[in-house]
Amino acid sequence: MLMFECFLFIGVLFTMVQSMFTLVLGRFICGISAGVLNLCMSVSMAESVTTEISGQLGAMTNLYFCVGLLFANALGTTLP
Helix, strand or coil, rough: HHHHHHHHHHHHHHHCCCCCHHHHHHHHHHHHEEEEEHHHHHHHHHHHHHCCCHHHHHHHHHHHHHHHHHHHHHHHHHHC
């Protein structure tokens, strides 16, 4: 997980460069890292809670991830 957090940081640094290629590359790296981290969080959450609520917490993790992406995209349309 720490390795993909470092990849995510590198992807963010790429997106800060004012070039179309580095923006696309940075977004690609961020997307791959976010997907792997989402999977890791779901698995670690399922392993650390009881079986009665593991399904609910796995679904909530993905729901909050999608809501966060929706919020970020909504801010991206309004901010310069």
